[in-house]
Amino acid sequence: MNYNISKEPIVIQEVIDKVVSRNAGAVTTFIGTVREMTKGKKTLFLIYEAYVPMAIKKLEQIGSEIKERWPDAETAITHRVGKLEITDIAVVIAVSTPHRNDAYEANRYAIERIKEIVPIWKKNTGKMGRHG
Amino acid sequence: MINVLLFAQLKDELGKETLSIEGNGMSVAQLKGKMKVDFQLEGLETVMTAVNEEFADDDTILSDGDTVAFIPPVSGG
Incomplete structure (x- = not known):
């Protein structure tokens, strides 16, 4: 299962391990985290929700699209749902390819x-004004 | 019956995440129109729609047992 929606904290290494391969010379990892300040407003926490079965299908579709463009790429994506605090990890994308340029490009494509x-x-509740 | 799923702001607006609606033979556009009248749901015209977990356009005809999900602009990542 390379494409997951998780209610539990994401273990980065587990996502990376899914794409490690003898053919790979590069693994890129994107880690999306919860940012505190957005345009001067403070986030206290975020709540992520997903339409889980469709979200998994769409993550798989992204994997297929990457395969079409970068046939040697291996991709794994896990997205978190539920309540996330500042600095918590919302998404981890790992892509391996034989050469580094493709790994960077394919990972950017995925996000x-x-x-x-x-x-x-x-859900952006928990956002307060500059002086809130 | 058509199973309707609501997410994000639509779920909050209606206070429900699932509905069962008589809509056999309706198009997606007609279902949106019916929901707008029955539930005063705003903004349905602009959201994407999925039928049975795949994006569908407003002309798609619905059958009993279909699951229709209204997908507000996504904000993952």
């Missing part, structure tokens, strides 16, 4: 596609 097609939402 951009997540933001387009994967049914996951973060």
